[in-house]
Amino acid sequence: MIDLYYWPTPNGDKITVMLEETGLDYRIKPVNIGSGDQFQPEFLAIAPNNKIPAIVDHAPADGGPALSVFESGAILQYLADKTGRFGGHDLRSRTEVSQWLMWQMAGLGPMSGQMGHFAVYAPDPVPYAIERYDSEVRRLHRVLDKRLSQVPYLAGEHYSIADIAAWPWIQVYAKRPPDFAAFPHLARWHAAIAERPAVKRACALRPTVNPQLGQPLGEEEKRHLFGQR
Template sequence: MIDLYYWPTPNGHKITLFLEETGLDYAIKPVNIGKGDQFAPEFLAISPNNKMPAIVDHAPADGGEPVSVFESGAILLYLAEKTGRFLPGDARGRIETLEWLFWQMGGLGPMTGQYGHFHVYAPEQIPYAMERYRNEATRLLGVLDKRLQGRAFIAGDDYTIADMASYPWTDPYDKAPLDLTPFPEVRRWHEAIAARPATQRAYALTRQVNPDAGKPLGDEEREKLFGKAPARA
């Protein structure tokens, strides 16, 4: 059994995409980031950067004590190695997949996240920041579009953890959609992943876990998400 510490955000969706594809037994442990659950000592014990998702695997491959993993990219890699799925076994396929997994972790996720912050959540409009992150998110979509030319998925013909990492960050903000019109390969790829039954099951968890998803943030939620770091004990 895997305990998944989760809230329905793009990074959270990455892990439910994998778990629903593989059918691994898992239990969701909600981490309500709007209420500050990410700062609870018991959560920090497994995710010291106070970010979700995180997992605790109670049946690791070595048969030893439970293993905890934080950071969504590390979790995807851990689960792929545990199951032998969604990560190519050959050296070249593996490194290509990992290159694009880290591309998402270091580029697409952070830049699109900042785009969302300044277009959706910031208390005031800052034109320079809005333009800066829109341009960078758009540039990265262009990189992805070029990569997908002649390929069904990011690493080739097979769906991998690189796709699971990138898909939730492609156009995650309903209130500030990115223009995908110039990127036909991204649109084709995105539609193919959206049609997968496991994807639909993963995203259906959003309303189950957070019925208020999509509602405007209150002052307390905004402070928990974007305020100053809590004082150290």
């Protein structure tokens, strides 16, 4: 059994998708990041960066005591190693998966998050920041589109944790939708993954964990999400 410390965000959704794809037994431990659960000592003991997601695997492969993992990319790699699925099957395929996973972790996720912060959540508009992050996310979408014009999935012929990591970060903010018309290969890939049964099951979990999903953030939520030091 795996405990998943989760809230419905793009990084959290990576892990529900992976767990649904692999069929591992898991239970969700909600971490309400709008009310400050991520700063509780119990959560910080397994996720010292006070960010979701995190997991605790009560049956690690080495047979030892329960093992905790934080950071979504590290969790995906851990689960791929545990199951032997979606991580690549040889040196070259594992390298392809790893480099596109790192690309998402270092680029697509952080830049999309900053775009959302300045364009959607910031109390006062900062035109330079809005333009900066809009342009960078569009550049990253162009990188994806070019890659996906050559291969069906990010790491090549096979669906992998690289796709699982990138997919939730494409269509995040209703006020900043991706330009699928300009990037048809990205659109094809995104739609194909959305139709996977495991992805549908993972997405269906989101409103059950946070019934207020999609509602405007309140001041307390903003304070917990953006005001902590």
